[in-house]
Amino acid sequence: MSKEKHHHGDLREALITAGLDLLEAGGPAALTLRKCAALAGVSHAAPAHHFNGLVSLKAAIIARGFRIFARIMEQHRASAAPGPRAKLLAICQGYLAFSASHAALFRFMFQDFGDLKQQINDSVLNELEQESTHAYQVLREACAPFAPVGGHEHSTEVLVWSLVHGYATLFGGGKKPKTPSGPVPDFAQILPDFPLR
Amino acid sequence: MSKEKHHHGDLREALITAGLDLLEAGGPAALTLRKCAALAGVSHAAPAHHFNGLVSLKAAIIARGFRIFARIMEQHRASAAPGPRAKLLAICQGYLAFSASHAALFRFMFQDFGDLKQQINDSVLNELEQESTHAYQVLREACAPFAPVGGHEHSTEVLVWSLVHGYATLFGGGKKPKTPSGPVPDFAQILPDFPLR
DNA sequence: TTGTTAACTTGACACTGTCAAAATAGAGGA
DNA sequence: TCCTCTATTTTGACAGTGTCAAGTTAACAA
Numbered sequence: 357m358s359k360e361k362h363h364h365g366d367l368r369e370a371l372i373t374a375g376l377d378l379l380e381a382g383g384p385a386a387l388t389l390r391k392c393a394a395l396a397g398v399s400h401a402a403p404a405h406h407f408n409g410l411v412s413l414k415a416a417i418i419a420r421g422f423r424i425f426a427r428i429m430e431q432h433r434a435s436a437a438p439g440p441r442a443k444l445l446a447i448c449q450g451y452l453a454f455s456a457s458h459a460a461l462f463r464f465m466f467q468d469f470g471d472l473k474q475q476i477n478d479s480v481l482n483e484l485e486q487e488s489t490h491a492y493q494v495l496r497e498a499c500a501p502f503a504p505v506g507g508h509e510h511s512t513e514v515l516v517w518s519l520v521h522g523y524a525t526l527f528g529g530g531k532k533p534k535t536p537s538g539p540v541p542d543f544a545q546i547l548p549d550f551p552l553r
Numbered sequence: 554m555s556k557e558k559h560h561h562g563d564l565r566e567a568l569i570t571a572g573l574d575l576l577e578a579g580g581p582a583a584l585t586l587r588k589c590a591a592l593a594g595v596s597h598a599a600p601a602h603h604f605n606g607l608v609s610l611k612a613a614i615i616a617r618g619f620r621i622f623a624r625i626m627e628q629h630r631a632s633a634a635p636g637p638r639a640k641l642l643a644i645c646q647g648y649l650a651f652s653a654s655h656a657a658l659f660r661f662m663f664q665d666f667g668d669l670k671q672q673i674n675d676s677v678l679n680e681l682e683q684e685s686t687h688a689y690q691v692l693r694e695a696c697a698p699f700a701p702v703g704g705h706e707h708s709t710e711v712l713v714w715s716l717v718h719g720y721a722t723l724f725g726g727g728k729k730p731k732t733p734s735g736p737v738p739d740f741a742q743i744l745p746d747f748p749l750r
Numbered sequence: 751t752t753g754t755t756a757a758c759t760t761g762a763c764a765c766t767g768t769c770a771a772a773a774t775a776g777a778g779g780a
Numbered sequence: 781t782c783c784t785c786t787a788t789t790t791t792g793a794c795a796g797t798g799t800c801a802a803g804t805t806a807a808c809a810a
Contacts, residue, residue, distance in 0.1 A: 364757085383668055389798060399759050401799080406757095410798065467664045470726055471580055489733045496734060508738045514724070515716070515743040517732075522719030527711070529667055535714075536686045537693060541705045546712040548745050561789085586767060596790050598768080603788095607767065752810085759804065766797065773790070780783075 368406040368416075370396040375417045379460045387464075389413065408478050414464075415472045415480045421458070421465045422487035428454045429494045440501035440552065445544060447498040448520045452543060455524035462524065492517075502550035512550055519547065565603040565613075567593040572614045576657045584661075586610065605675050611661075612669045612677045618655065618662045619684035625651045626691045637698035637749065644695040645717045645740060652721035659721065689714075699747035709747055716744065 364370065374395035378386045389410050390400045407413040432450030436442050455462040469488070473481065499513035520543065527540045534540055561567065571592035575583045586607050587597045604610040629647030633639050652659040666685070670678065696710035717740065724737045731737055 367757085388796085390796080398757095400797095401760080402758055404758095404799075463664055466722060467660055492733050496732075508742055510732060510735050511738045511743050513734075514720070514732065514737055515745075518719035518723060518743065519712070519716045520719070521723055522715035522717070523711070525663060525722060526715060526718055535693075535707060535711065536689050537710075538707050540711055541708045545705055546708050546715065548712075564788085585765090587765080595788095597766095598791080599789055601768075601789095754809085755807090757804100757806075760802085761800105762802100763800085764798095767795095769792105769794085771790100771792085773788105775786105775788075777786085778784090780781100 364396065364398060364402075367396060367398060367402065371403055371406060371413060372416050372420055375413060376420065376461065379417065379464055380458065383460055384464055384467075387414070387417075407480070408476065411472055411475045412478050412480050414468060415476050415478070415484050417461075418465045418469060418472065419480065419484040419487045421461045422484075422491045424458065424461075425451075425454050425465075426487070426491040426494050428457075429491070433494070433498065440498075444498040444502070444516070445547065447495055448516070448543060448547065451495070451520045452524050452528050455528040459529050462528075466521070466525075495520075501552055503553055505553055516547075561593070561595060561599075564593060564595060564599065568600055568603060568610060569613050569617055572610060573617065573658065576614065576661055577655065580657055581661055581664075584611070584614075604677070605673065608669055608672045609675050609677050611665060612673050612675070612681050614658075615662045615666060615669065616677065616681040616684045618658045619681070619688045621655065621658075622648075622651050622662075623684070623688040623691050625654075626688070630691070630695065637695075641695040641699070641713070642741060642744065644692055645713070645744065648692070648717045649721050649725050649740060652725040656726050659725075663718070663722070692717075698749055700750055702750055713744075 371392050374392040375387055378388070378391055378395065389403055392413065393400050393402050396402075403413060407416065429447050429450035432446040432453065433443055436446030473484070476484075495517055496513050499516050502512045503509050504511060523543055523546070527535075568589045571589040572584055574592065575585070575588055586600055589610065590597050590599055593599075600610060604613065626644050626647035629643040629650065630640055633643030670681070673681075692714055693710050696713050699709045700706050701708060720740055720743070724732075
């Protein structure tokens with residue numbers, strides 16, 4: 357039942373954090389089952405008893421990433437000025453802060469999300485769906501005051517999510533982002549003005 | 554000078570197209586130097602004389618991807634109704650069409666773009682910069698009529714690029730895209746109305 | 751203490767990228 | 781025609797990867 361027993365204290369957790377470290381240190385190519393095992397101090401085949409192969413470990417790492425992702429957005433929202441516009445902007449800046457502070461993890465999450473979901477039948481899939489949905493809800497709540505009343509109630513959240521995700525993907529990584537034709541404006545300058553519902 | 558000589562007609566080209574096929578068939582994990590070589594009918598070490606390792610082949614594949622990308626956007630623009638708004642929307646729909654018809658390539662391009670650029674010192678880097686810049690120019694031209702006159706002249710193109718890229722990444726892949734809370738509206742419904750300059 | 755089961759190790763296999771050395775084909779000059 | 785000579789390709793090897801099978805060890809229950 358409890359995970360604190362046997363040789364290693366909590367190998368499953370150690371493998372996930374080892375994977376996060378490897379990912380941030382050396383990119384996706386450095387995320388290796390054997391390196392995770394070595395970093396956790398166990399033999400190369402030990403992870404097989406906690407994860408259904410490499411893809412399951414990757415899925416667990418992505419799920420952990422979504423948890424960190426949601427936490428950072430919530431922290432930004434907590435320290436925002438009052439008002440729906442300020443809260444929405446804070447959430448977006450949390451989004452961008454995560455994509456910058458966890459650049460490799462951020463790209464890894466959205467790159468392999470779709471591919472991985474079809475390769476795992478674990479309980480990991482459940483955890484992954486849960487964490488990613490929660491992260492989306494954080495952004496969705498911030499968009500709710502701006503949802504249009506007519507037919508397309510999701511259009512604002514889809515717009516904001518697409519906008520901030522594209523911005524993070526294309527320009528968020530580098531310290532001084534630029535297009536081929538010039539510097540990139542701040543995100544606050546491209547976020548449209550939405551009418552309150 | 555010409556590439557049509559020696560054993561294989563044009564091995565470099567054959568390796569790139571083999572890589573494109575493998576990528577679309579089996580995802581990024583299936584893109585392998587040895588498989589590319591086998592698909593081109595040469596031995597496993599033959600690619601070394603045309604590409605400075607696997608990363609260079611990947612960079613060449615991405616460069617080719619940007620060329621296809623730009624071509625598809627230009628085709629959509631050519632068959633668009635007159636008027637700057639229709640042309641901009643057509644470019645975006647070309648963007649989305651590419652991300653759907655070349656899903657694996659699209660994700661591969663923007664995932665490894667940044668990582669790869671720091672690992673190649675080839676002439677491939679030149680080709681990659683050139684093709685990607687050209688693709689960006691296509692989108693930039695379509696945004697030009699809507700560029701604001703004040704200080705932030707790039708804000709519209711950055712907005713549109715972020716928006717369409719995020720939309721393609723998050724919702725473009727699946728046939729019936731949906732958020733955790735409902736169906737996704739068409740892109741035309743979330744593209745804001747920009748004032749003409 | 752004994753037995754049982756989960757956790758882990760050891761060893762092996764096919765596959766990967768990369769390197770060194772050998773072999774081969776094509777072109778240009780005698 | 782023959783003969784270099786260089787670019788291209790092949791063969792062979794190496795370390796590293798994920799995964800499987802079998803053996804070993806540790807923790808706990810009876």
